[in-house]
Amino acid sequence: MNLLLLKDNDFIAPGRVKISDRRFLQLRDIIKLENGKTFRAGMTGGNIGSATVAEFTGEYAVMDVAPFTLPPPEPAKITLVCALPRPQTFHKVLHCAITMGVKKIWFIHSRKVEKSYWQSSVLQDEAVDREIQLALEQCGDTIYPEIFYRNRFKPFAEDEFPLLRADADAAIFGHPRASEVPENFTGKRLVLLVGPEGGFSDYEVELFSNAGATAVTLGQRVLRTEFATAALLAKLI
């Protein structure tokens, strides 16, 4: 936890918060509480500052917060569109994208995505919300990403993707037999498409290409989805 992420209902008085949930346990057990100790803190959706321990027990901590004045880090100008990863990978990709500053994340169906993935409990709101909080606390950000789920490929690719593409400077997708990531994409407003294990099908590639997406490669090696996402984002941000 590199930032204590606060919500309105943590406040018990103006400038004073009381926490007793997962965040408290992490402060108590890992970061260690001491009276007067100061932590980096931020308001969900707002600014960043610090919180100072006023009192604590084994069950809760009360902290004083000065008005938060620092803005959160700049968001990445990248919309991530990712074929829904297998359940054990989904939170890793989500975490990676959020900690790298992505604020718009689409999970879509694709031919090589197993239908059962859409039923997984990892997609439930509560599990996703928890991962978002962990990721924001990790990277020191306060702004929630927007997450969209589309379990039908065609309507997404034909109707929604062209709108995302039109709103960006470029759209790119990873493909083993493409050229390297062009340097002049760095820092642009981009849509990044990340395929499933095994890649987008030829039909899917054609659809995205026709809608104005460019194929790029990270080289010959096939990376796990979470590392491919990290590597492509790093090349583009």
Next chain:
Amino acid sequence: MNLLLLKDNDFIAPGRVKISDRRFLQLRDIIKLENGKTFRAGMTGGNIGSATVAEFTGEYAVMDVAPFTLPPPEPAKITLVCALPRPQTFHKVLHCAITMGVKKIWFIHSRKVEKSYWQSSVLQDEAVDREIQLALEQCGDTIYPEIFYRNRFKPFAEDEFPLLRADADAAIFGHPRASEVPENFTGKRLVLLVGPEGGFSDYEVELFSNAGATAVTLGQRVLRTEFATAALLAKLI
């Protein structure tokens, strides 16, 4: 598994292998075996080609292999020096580095590395060997990395790091208050230092800086070690 990684003792006759271990289970349960089905395969430490299923049962598969003629992918020209991550992160970092083509990986002590990490079972040869195989199978490579462990910081930093530095075009380390990764480092022979959660101490930073390492940043956000490694490698390869 994107490549079936074979060893000498898999051969039961010239051009014929029999496998019944973890690799077999993966082919049987995930990739699905069929007579005549062909898989990408490679010799550990050697070339890449294909293997064709000749017969299989629920217990083993026999496959015919033509002589392997394709060389493995080019190694990355980067030596990774990573403060030993916590046990649950160690294999992720190892996997990431291997799949991104790093062939020399040093795990070193650093002030913010807990001493207990050095006793973890994840460092045992067998566990490491398994992760190396999984990573090579994932990325489609056959060349084992060399892995070095140094559980004392000072002798490494003072005696060994300068030699690594002298052997490379540049050495860099991640630091929150530095400039962005210079573009002209891409593709060079590099030493990449990745700090522990919480970063290298001021003393450690000074030692590496004095020995010719340059501080770079990935931005304001603090990434998990495995994603910081992926992102820095992607910027540099």
